[in-house]
Amino acid sequence: MNEHTLSMRLERVATHVPQGARLADIGSDHGYLPVALMLRERIEYAVAGEVASPPHAAAQRNVRKQGLESRIAVRLADGLAAIVPEDRITAVSLCGMGGETLCEILEAGRARLAGVERLVLQPNGAEPQVRQWLMSNGYRIVAEEVLREHRFDYEIIVAEPGHAAYSPQQLYFGPLLMRDHGQAFHVKWQRMLGQKKQTLANFAQARVAVPPAKVADFEQQVDWITRLLAERPHLED
Structure with a gap:
């Protein structure tokens, strides 16, 4: 550059x-x-x-x-x-x-x-x-x-x-991106979904209990990502 x-x-x-x-x-x-x-x-x-x-x-x-x-x-x-x-x-x-x-x-x-x-x-x-x-x-x-x-x-x-005025989901994904998301967006959030699920699995195996609010936050994120990706199921990685 x-x-x-x-x-x-x-x-x-x-x-x-x-x-x-x-x-x-x-x-x-x-x-x-x-x-x-x-x-x-x-x-x-x-x-x-x-x-x-x-x-x-x-x-x-x-x-x-x-x-x-x-x-x-x-x-x-x-x-x-x-x-x-x-x-x-x-x-x-x-x-x-x-x-x-x-x-x-x-x-x-x-x-x-x-x-x-x-x-x-x-x-x-x-x-x-x-x-x-x-x-x-x-x-x-x-x-x-x-x-x-x-x-x-x-x-x-x-x-x-x-x-x-943006909703929590719009702040998370981007109001315009979540409406018109394309290939790069889809691939990013597929990757993020895997990372969030792995984090939840790590929480479940942690020796020290993870605060319930933190677990709930990650579960909410996994739910949001899963629902949004389901709107464009035919995009290829």
Whole structure:
């Protein structure tokens, strides 16, 4: 992966960044996403924010290499603190971090999201918590997808300001994914079903009793997954 050729995951993220956006890519690592989008003339301006010095320096090098210093600001900052009002940011991307961390960044920087028209999120796990944060903070989910790359399943969640009310199952699977789920979604949840059943079997054999509430939670998840997969019985693994 480089500033010209993105990973499959980041290519899919890129498709959800609106044409002409002013993008803040938080946790930008090497700055590959904003640099690629700028080279493709997809965005007007970008901030590449990074909290750690080595990836911040790498992003600076990549931006400088492409002669984009006037169009991409690379900043060493914690989360959304990388954004200043003068940036007039319209889209924010947060990718490749744990879902809990992603929610913490959004919560800590809520005031800096004023004027932002789209959030493009790719959490590594804890997707239900991310959807819960969005619903609780005045965002509706407008696009979702699942993809598998290098033996990992990734979900992309795209949200815009607006009212939404999601059920517990919709928060768990994704409101759009559970309605239109396809091959990648089906394969992911077949795999997850096996893992959840194995966990329940391990609970039953544990030397120390597992709290009943935890057992009930896993049983609920197994039931939800089984029912949802039964709606598309003819999809092949």
